Amino acid sequence: MAAITSVKPGTVIRPPARKGRWTPYLLLLPGMLWLVVFFVVPTISLASQSLQTGSVDEGYVLTWNFQIYVDAVRQYLPHFTRSIGYAASATLLSLVLGYPLAYFMAQKAGRWKNVLLVLVIAPFFTNFLIRTLAWQIILTDTGWVTTFARWSHLTSALQWVGLTNNDQLMSSKFAVICGLTYNFLPFMVLPLYANLERLDHRLVEAAGDLYASAFETFRRVVWPLSLPGVVAGTLLTFIPAAGDFINSRLLGNTQTVMVGQVIDGQFLRVLDYPIAAALSFILMMTIVILVGLYVRRAGTEELV
Amino acid sequence: MVDDTSGDLRLTGITKSYESFTAVDELDLTIPQGSFFALLGPSGCGKTTTLRMVAGLEEPTSGAIHIGNTDITNTKAYQRNVNTVFQSYALFPHLNIVDNVAFGLRRRGVKDHQAKAMEALELVELDGSARKKPGQLSGGMQQRVALARAIVNRPDVLLLDEPLGALDLKLRRQMQIELKRIQSEVGLTFVHVTHDQEEAMTMADTIAVMDGGRLQQVGDPATLYENPSSTFVANFLGQSNLLSATVIRVDNGSAVLDVRGVKLLIPPGLLPVGEKKVWLGVRPEKLRLVDGPLEGLNTLPGVVTDASFTGVATHYLVKMPWGQELTAVQQNDGMPRALTGATVTLAWDPHHGFALDASQDAHAGEDIEDIEAS
Numbered sequence: 001m002a003a004i005t006s007v008k009p010g011t012v013i014r015p016p017a018r019k020g021r022w023t024p025y026l027l028l029l030p031g032m033l034w035l036v037v038f039f040v041v042p043t044i045s046l047a048s049q050s051l052q053t054g055s056v057d058e059g060y061v062l063t064w065n066f067q068i069y070v071d072a073v074r075q076y077l078p079h080f081t082r083s084i085g086y087a088a089s090a091t092l093l094s095l096v097l098g099y100p101l102a103y104f105m106a107q108k109a110g111r112w113k114n115v116l117l118v119l120v121i122a123p124f125f126t127n128f129l130i131r132t133l134a135w136q137i138i139l140t141d142t143g144w145v146t147t148f149a150r151w152s153h154l155t156s157a158l159q160w161v162g163l164t165n166n167d168q169l170m171s172s173k174f175a176v177i178c179g180l181t182y183n184f185l186p187f188m189v190l191p192l193y194a195n196l197e198r199l200d201h202r203l204v205e206a207a208g209d210l211y212a213s214a215f216e217t218f219r220r221v222v223w224p225l226s227l228p229g230v231v232a233g234t235l236l237t238f239i240p241a242a243g244d245f246i247n248s249r250l251l252g253n254t255q256t257v258m259v260g261q262v263i264d265g266q267f268l269r270v271l272d273y274p275i276a277a278a279l280s281f282i283l284m285m286t287i288v289i290l291v292g293l294y295v296r297r298a299g300t301e302e303l304v
Numbered sequence: 305m306v307d308d309t310s311g312d313l314r315l316t317g318i319t320k321s322y323e324s325f326t327a328v329d330e331l332d333l334t335i336p337q338g339s340f341f342a343l344l345g346p347s348g349c350g351k352t353t354t355l356r357m358v359a360g361l362e363e364p365t366s367g368a369i370h371i372g373n374t375d376i377t378n379t380k381a382y383q384r385n386v387n388t389v390f391q392s393y394a395l396f397p398h399l400n401i402v403d404n405v406a407f408g409l410r411r412r413g414v415k416d417h418q419a420k421a422m423e424a425l426e427l428v429e430l431d432g433s434a435r436k437k438p439g440q441l442s443g444g445m446q447q448r449v450a451l452a453r454a455i456v457n458r459p460d461v462l463l464l465d466e467p468l469g470a471l472d473l474k475l476r477r478q479m480q481i482e483l484k485r486i487q488s489e490v491g492l493t494f495v496h497v498t499h500d501q502e503e504a505m506t507m508a509d510t511i512a513v514m515d516g517g518r519l520q521q522v523g524d525p526a527t528l529y530e531n532p533s534s535t536f537v538a539n540f541l542g543q544s545n546l547l548s549a550t551v552i553r554v555d556n557g558s559a560v561l562d563v564r565g566v567k568l569l570i571p572p573g574l575l576p577v578g579e580k581k582v583w584l585g586v587r588p589e590k591l592r593l594v595d596g597p598l599e600g601l602n603t604l605p606g607v608v609t610d611a612s613f614t615g616v617a618t619h620y621l622v623k624m625p626w627g628q629e630l631t632a633v634q635q636n637d638g639m640p641r642a643l644t645g646a647t648v649t650l651a652w653d654p655h656h657g658f659a660l661d662a663s664q665d666a667h668a669g670e671d672i673e674d675i676e677a678s
Contacts (some may be wrong), residue, residue: 205361206394208381208410210453216382220407224398 113213
């Protein structure tokens with residue numbers, strides 16, 4: 001101990017070696033490695049595949065065939081716009097259905113909160129495919145849903161706006177959007193719930209105190225404060241919905257084919273790998289650009 | 305303004321019951337327009353519930369609330385011309401300071417809301433921070449924003465819910481003076497809820513002391529302090545020495561009380577009517593340490609059991625022959641101090657005493673949230 005008090009003049013006091021300097025990098029390593037092996041390498045391989053020519057039997061050669069992207073867009077533009085349109089509709093519908101549900105669960109449900117939360121997650125206990133097949137039964141022509149829709153002239157209304165082609169509900173745009181909404185609704189509800197649960201109820205009271213009606217309070221306080229949850233929910237719904245290939249196949253018809261379904265077919269049935277890879281790449285870039293624009297516009301970084 | 309009472313806030317028979325308890329019980333209260341009124345009491349006494357009912361955030365179980373001649377009992381919070389400064393400030397984190405302040409003006413469609421908001425911010429000396437977000441301000445600054453956001457609307461009544469509770473002592477003193485200045489400048493009715501008796505006495509014209517959902521006493525700070533009407537008020541506002549006394553006789557000039565064989569005097573007007581057994585109360589700072597009995601003063605002999613010197617004053621505990629310890633505070637006025645173990649005589653002017661009905665608990669209101677005050 002005496003050494004501390006009697007440091008000789010001129011002694012260089014070295015700072016203690018910074019031991020944990022490499023710890024952050026070590027902690028990053030497993031995740032980075034995973035992403036490199038299962039994301040970066042496959043993406044490069046996908047990009048390279050799209051620029052190759054040849055066939056499965058004769059093998060592929062990289063020929064930098066950029067023309068394939070022009071062909072892909074020219075041939076499959078309707079499928080792209082359809083995918084984006086369906087995904088956007090399903091996202092909007094999920095928001096309209098999910099927001100009140102999440103708000104109720106977070107602010108009003110009290111001790112039923114956890115039960116409701118489990119109910120929201122419950123569909124995940126069943127396989128995605130099975131759940132979508134169940135919608136075939138729900139919307140079947142002889143089912144009570146269709147019967148009711150016909151009785152209430154909902155079928156006529158849907159036909160009139162072009163969501164169905166005849167007086168059936170199955171095999172239509174309507175059925176595909178319903179399936180997408182149903183399958184991705186929990187991805188909307190959960191982030192919204194997490195956000196709205198943190199909403200300080202005293203801010204709602206303060207808004208009321210400052211002459212804001214219930215609607216104005218929602219518009220000026222609750223909604224802007226919940227935007228991070230809305231952004232997270234819409235992204236988690238829109239991105240997988242845009243690439244989905246099950247709902248359109250099981251619930252749609254030949255006029256509702258989405259780009260995911262085309263990619264699936266080109267890869268696994270037609271075995272035209274370059275066009276499938278090019279379509280995948282275009283879809284990926286489209287989503288990245290749309291999401292980028294959306295997040296910039298929503299300006300989430302300004303929110304707390 | 306004297307005869308114009310159209311803007312008084314009147315609570316009539318206000319009751320708020322929950323399943324298991326009654327938070328506010330048959331409260332009748334009139335708060336004059338333009339006054340600085342404090343609702344004082346320990347936590348759970350019903351003061352905040354009362355405030356929230358005035359704000360419209362809670363619905364009274366029964367009773368009526370009027371501002372002037374307008375019954376506002378059944379109106380919604382946003383329809384009332386009443387604003388609140390919340391304990392947590394409740395500033396909108398997504399809006400900047402000036403938009404926070406302009407929020408109420410905008411909802412009411414007031415033109416030039418930005419200019420008015422800036423004026424209010426100047427009043428609280430925060431016009432330089434108008435474009436900042438609430439998260440970038442300190443607690444004291446946020447408190448002032450909350451105040452500006454409420455007063456900018458010129459409400460009939462401004463409610464303050466423990467607005468200084470989250471501030472440190474020095475800042476709190478500063479804000480107390482500031483609040484008083486602003487109140488006299490804008491001339492609004494302020495209703496201030498607090499559990500800090502010193503804060504209430506410093507700021508308010510009138511204080512209503514509440515306990516257990518009921519009013520204990522309403523009056524100006526000096527009256528409450530010098531003539532408390534119950535042991536709760538006597539103990540909650542400052543400290544009191546309470547002696548068990550019996551009234552022996554009442555002469556025209558003074559009443560004679562017996563305290564364990566010692567005759568003590570009190571002006572007869574201070575005696576509770578028709579009571580034989582009373583608590584004779586005297587504040588610690590009214591007691592003098594003297595050498596022996598003095599003519600015209602009440603005196604009690606005792607032994608000093610503790611003397612603590614605080615600089616400004618010395619606090620003594622003096623043990624009476626019957627074992628009760630009285631507290632005395634002696635100003636540091638240059639007189640010699642008594643030491644522990646010394647035999648002394650406590651003396652006080654009979655006019656400085658007060659008497660309370662002996663059926664009450666002598667310890668009611670003692671040591672409840674006894675913060676750094678007193």
